[in-house]
Amino acid sequence: MERVARFFKVSKERWISDFTALCGVSSEEAGSVYEELKLPRRATRGSAGYDIFSPVDFELGPGEEIKIATGMRCRMDEDAVLLIVPRSSLGFKYRFQLNNTVGVIDSDYYYSDNEGHIFIRFTNDSKSGAVLSISKGQALAQGIFVRYGITEDDDTEELRNGGIGSTDEGAAAKSPSEIMPEL
Secondary structure (H helix, E strand, C coil), X not given: CCCCEEEEEXXXXXXXXXXXXXXXXXXXXXXXXXXXXXXXXXXXXXXXXXXXXXXXCEEECCCCEEEEECCEEEEECCCEEEEEEECHHHHHHHCXXXXXXXXXXXXXXXXXXXXXXXXXXXXXXCCCXXXXXXXXXXXXXXXXXXXXXXXXXXXXXXXXXXXXXXXXXXXCCECHHXXXXXX
16 A cells, blocks of 8 residues: 555644634633544555544534534645545435535645645535534544646646635745745
8 A cells, every 4th residue: 555645733823723713712622622633544454534533522403514623734745635525424324515525635735824724614414304413533524545647738836825715716826935845
């Protein structure tokens, strides 16, 4: 099996800033949650997906959505991408789904000003009225690494500095030397 990436926690300062803004909790509470964050891991030797764990308990009724700060970032080979999808069982039982269908985490996101902090937004799209309960530390999504190629005539040099929407036409991109150290 080829090794293409490594998960890290974002810095404690980044976590506290993001988590307090998202959840409205104190810095002390956010710091306590940070200490218990679990990095993604595979459940079995044959698993393709790395389970991504919830940092908090939550319930999600039908039609409700939640934005989760994972506390993680991922350094990966330049020709790899991390795809994030819901856990199969949660999608099957509750229609628990990512709002953007599949999260695409590019290799250069790791070097963004926000430390490449990965957030996930979910919706409980249950048609049966089922309420989804997730416990702190429970797997709620999975990340799958995929290698990709580019076209022979590709000459793109810009890199991202931000998350969703940061590579749209007109977004301010920085040059590689500004944000990516030598690999």
